[in-house]
Amino acid sequence: MTRAEAAHQAPASVVGRPQPFTGEEYAARLGRVQAAMAERSLAGLVVVDPANIHYLTGYNAWSFYTPQCLLVPADGLPHLFARSMDAQGARHTAYLDRHHVHGYPEHLVHRPDIHPFDWITDRAVELGLLTDTPDAQFAAETDAHFFSPRGYLALQARLTRAALVDSRELVNWVRVVKSPAEEEMLRAAGAIAQQVMLAALDAVAPGRRQCDVVADIQHAQALGSGGLGGDYPAIVPMLPTGESAGTPHLTWSDAPLALGEATTIELAGVYQRYHAPLARTVSLGQPPERLARCAEAVSEGMEAALEQLRPGSTGRAAHAAFTTVISRHGLTKESRIGYSIGIGYPPDWGERTVSLRAEDETELVAGMAFHVILGMWMDGWGYETSEPVIVGRDGAEQLTHLPRGLTVKA
């Protein structure tokens, strides 16, 4: 199948929904990746990040817990390698025909003596996708989740003469600028995120357990919004409470929420793998002065940061704008204030490319999307608020529209 043929396999559109991606869009994505490969004289690219595989082929299944990869040649369609039982089902989601999907035998799964990447590498050599010649240079996604060293070493062992280099997130960087159809997916995700956060804010009450609130959040995440069903988030809902609100990334317990405590809530609305993450903080009862002041300062800082999310600006400028504001209020924040978003798979909904921080000089362009997340993790307390946005020609387009400050429930 050629790229032109792939373009004819466009899925039918569904009325009232964001348009699924056309064959033309997949062809354009592949074209951009292969152009970037050509610039680096790459004969092939081993793609392991499930978000990158999905971006390039539509492939979508919870199969990334066993080794799999997409091999993108310098020219022509990519080849998907997966466990046999998953390869058989790839046609449900990927546009690739059966000649471009290869399943490794079941007996290779979870074996100490042999690795699926041994098989994948052999097959790729047979297919002519890997050529072990001194002039050939291949790249692999050496920092992708789900690409284990054992898999990498199996690949390296077969390339004794050819060079194997780091992809430096080549596909992730192609993903940074969204197409109009992707922007529609993000808007749908934003509508879901807003609905889910409303359910979460409603659910938080004294005496309810953290897991009860999560039950309501996850219910809302799957229901979706406006007739669009929700997809699963790359990260489970986080709601550190009370003293632990000073700690990011703690998952829930079944301890009850108490009056006088604040809870930071971070969740996402997800539509067809596109993520709109969103964070808010709820205080049960009147908040302590330090929390109320922090919330006000951070809201002001958010305005300043969003102002900078326009074409021609940088992540560095957005970070500087935020820190200038909060430093006037005597606050500091060491970690980044946001990152690029789009397609997400567990364990992360960030794209691992542009960060909003002092060290990032990437020029912002229209079509980028960010989660601007202002997490203030203090000693024994914390505050979080965030906005998912698309960089538009005239500035930041917010994907959700909820009051930004501290929610106080008496």
Add this chain to the structure above:
Amino acid sequence: MTRAEAAHQAPASVVGRPQPFTGEEYAARLGRVQAAMAERSLAGLVVVDPANIHYLTGYNAWSFYTPQCLLVPADGLPHLFARSMDAQGARHTAYLDRHHVHGYPEHLVHRPDIHPFDWITDRAVELGLLTDTPDAQFAAETDAHFFSPRGYLALQARLTRAALVDSRELVNWVRVVKSPAEEEMLRAAGAIAQQVMLAALDAVAPGRRQCDVVADIQHAQALGSGGLGGDYPAIVPMLPTGESAGTPHLTWSDAPLALGEATTIELAGVYQRYHAPLARTVSLGQPPERLARCAEAVSEGMEAALEQLRPGSTGRAAHAAFTTVISRHGLTKESRIGYSIGIGYPPDWGERTVSLRAEDETELVAGMAFHVILGMWMDGWGYETSEPVIVGRDGAEQLTHLPRGLTVKA
């Protein structure tokens, strides 16, 4: 802090709940790992699998999307290395004191030019945990999820004289036999799984969307059972339906369920990271003959497989017992019929050790736990049923107690 001191940091027990693990239990786990290391003359072990880190220290956070590891020395307490913001919060879950937890600076996150494992390796050398001498041999979990090749190569680059070998899942193999306290966790997980499956079977109805059923499942998963709150599962609920029921690992859509279609449901009940996975199949309307017959054959096969899950038997024997039964009914199954379970983190709730399949000769002993999963993925249809069990002295102890066959809803 010594092992004996660690033993004194036992968490307080909670009435009516499975006992949290004592300091003695953590000390015993570490002792078993270090004994296995001594057998292989390992000066240190780099543990990356979040389930292994949790098993050895109690550490539990959604922090595995950035590099982290536990360095277990030949003797003495292990050291945890994580992103600075996560290291600060480690005390909420891990028993390690601050001298055994090391946070790398925020600016190392998602950078193309430098990797957190560069910092981790340097710090481990400073601490004397890594020694680059010709007589030293270190092992790393080269097939763990979340250990990227880039991290591995940073470690390897610092060990120019010492040997760096594959851990061969050393900690996973120590985890295979559960303690009495762990068995209690699994029983709590089983009670939750049963509750969740009842909610799922109730939710499936013609016209309801797949995502509506998932909403109910996820709600029930977090609520838990009998006052015990549910924890998040390592894998999202799967419910391939109709033609796609022949495909494992497909996640849900917002398409409505239709009369005349069957849905296979796979989910887990989770208590404090311990998983009891469970699968059933529902037919909306009278099932076709082939599905009804398949369900009967598989139920008979399940009985035969469970018979073999007793001390002294093997995964090979369980697999053979199952295949003998179904082959009498003209059915075959290529893939394994089960795997070891316990602690789980995304993307997998299996332990990556013992499989119930022809190639596995591991002798079963009391305290092992398995998910016996009989997935029959046919061309355009499918059937699944499963049981999570503990291998007891007298045979398999089922963790759930639901009718095993096909559920028919008219």
